[in-house]
Structure formats: structure tokens, C-alpha cells
Amino acid sequence: MKIKVCGLTDPANIAEVAQLGVDYLGFIFYSKSKRYCTLHKEIIPSTLSKRVGVFVNASLDEVQSDIQRCQLDAIQLHGEESQSYIFSLREQNKEVEIIKAISVSDESSIRQAHQYTTCADYLLFDTASHLRGGSGKKFDWTLLDKYQGDLPFFISGGIEVEDAPVLQSWNHPLLYGIDLNSRFETRPGIKDINLLNTFIKTLYHE
Known part of the structure; x- marks a missing residue:
């Protein structure tokens, strides 16, 4: 199971x-976020982890610029991006992974995910919130x-240290990864290394 x-x-x-060996490092390029990232590729360290840029209804030119500026390996689309929008990004960036976020409030939210089958590589199910992520709240898994x-x-969505055993035993065949954010922070944008390390060791029975 991957960790982002x-x-x-x-x-x-x-x-x-x-250094914890996580699979994806996420950087939020959405100016209304408390975790808005202003770093350039010269500052973001080069690691084995994949770099993910998170965007919310950004223009194609803006996303393209940040992919190149920060040498992104993946992009996460957290707005109302259409299939045609995603296909355009795919055409320009064939080697970049595309993650489409789905804001979950009820069963109908899950059904809308099917429209992205042909254009995205992964989905990310998150708790519906006006904050566009980082709400610290879970949805009904x-x-x-x-x-x-x-x-x-x-x-x-609101995943914390105590959830590691549940996620480790969850057997959904398409569960690919776990996205960690606000519940592992000392303040917005700064992660608690001890909490992350505890979660990872519990998840992998280390």
C-alpha cells in the first residue's frame, strides 16, 4: 500500500x-489553502518519493507551468475538472500520473467517479468540504x-495514527494508497515526524 x-x-x-520512505510527497498549488506551497524545484529536495502537485480548477497553462517548474511526477486535481480538461493534460504530459479527487458526501459521490475511468490513473476519495481537502474530517468509509x-x-480525509490497524486490514481490491495530511501536523504545512513514523511502522507491522 502506498503512502502519500x-x-x-x-x-x-x-x-x-x-527520509521515512513515503511514496508520494504532496505540494498544494491552491492559493486559498493554509498549506499553499510557494517552493520551487531548487528548494524541494530530490528524493525517491514522487512529487505531486495539487490543483483546484487551475488553468491548463498554470498546471503545465508548475509541472515543469517543480518537476512534478504526478498531479492531483481537486476541483471540478472535466474529462476534456484531463485529456488535454494527459496529451501534454504522458509520463505524469493523474490523480482525480472525489469529494465524498454520500453514495452519489462514489458514482460520479466512473466518469474519470478513461482519463485518470488514480482516484482519491476525500471528505467533502469547502476547504478542498485538509479538513481533518473522515467520511463514511x-x-x-x-x-x-x-x-x-x-x-x-481525517486519517490519523489510530486508523493504521483498520487500514492495514481493509481488503478493498482497488485500495492503492493512503493520503495523510492535517492529523499529522504540528501546524498547517509542518508534519509531525514521530506521528508519521508511528503510523508507517504500525501499517507495515515493523
Whole structure:
């Protein structure tokens, strides 16, 4: 199972998180977020972790610029991006992974995920919130029993240390990764390395 740590803002903290061996490092390029990232590729450390840029209804030119500026390996789309929008990004960036976030409030939210089957690589199910992520709140995970699509998915939204045993034993065949953010912070944008380390060791029975 993959681990993505999102909402990183500080170079020294990013380096510490990367040393934990996480699979994805997430940087939020949405100016209304408390975790808005202003770092350039020269500051973001080069690691084995994949770099993910998180965008909310950004223009294609803006996303393209940040992909190049920060040498992103993946992009996460957290707004109302259309299929045609995602296909345009795919055409320009064939080697970049595309993660489409789905804001979950009820069963109908799960059904809308199917429209992205042909254009995204992964889905990310997050708690519906006006904050566009980082709310610290969980949605009803049993709703994902209704998801029978083709795309693997990340689960996000209020995940904390105590959830590690539950996630470790969860056997949904398309669960690909876990997205960690606000419940692992000392303040917005700064991650608690001890909490992350405890979660990872519990998840992998280390």
C-alpha cells in the first residue's frame, strides 16, 4: 500500500518526511489553502518519493507551468475538472500520473467517479468540504463498498495514527494508497515526524 503525505511547505520538514520512505510527497498549488506551497524545484529536495502537485480548477497553462517548474511526477486535481480538461493534460504530459479527487458526501459521490475511468490513473476519495481537502474530517468509509470501478484509489480525509490497524486490514481490491495530511501536523504545512513514523511502522507491522 502506498503512502502519500500531502500539504508540505517547509524544505527541512520535507526532507525529514522523505527520509521515512513515503511514496508520494504532496505540494498544494491552491492559493486559498493554509498549506499553499510557494517552493520551487531548487528548494524541494530530490528524493525517491514522487512529487505531486495539487490543483483546484487551475488553468491548463498554470498546471503545465508548475509541472515543469517543480518537476512534478504526478498531479492531483481537486476541483471540478472535466474529462476534456484531463485529456488535454494527459496529451501534454504522458509520463505524469493523474490523480482525480472525489469529494465524498454520500453514495452519489462514489458514482460520479466512473466518469474519470478513461482519463485518470488514480482516484482519491476525500471528505467533502469547502476547504478542498485538509479538513481533518473522515467520511463514511463504508460508502467505498459501492465503488466497483476500474481505477485504483487513495483514501483521504481525517486519517490519523489510530486508523493504521483498520487500514492495514481493509481488503478493498482497488485500495492503492493512503493520503495523510492535517492529523499529522504540528501546524498547517509542518508534519509531525514521530506521528508519521508511528503510523508507517504500525501499517507495515515493523
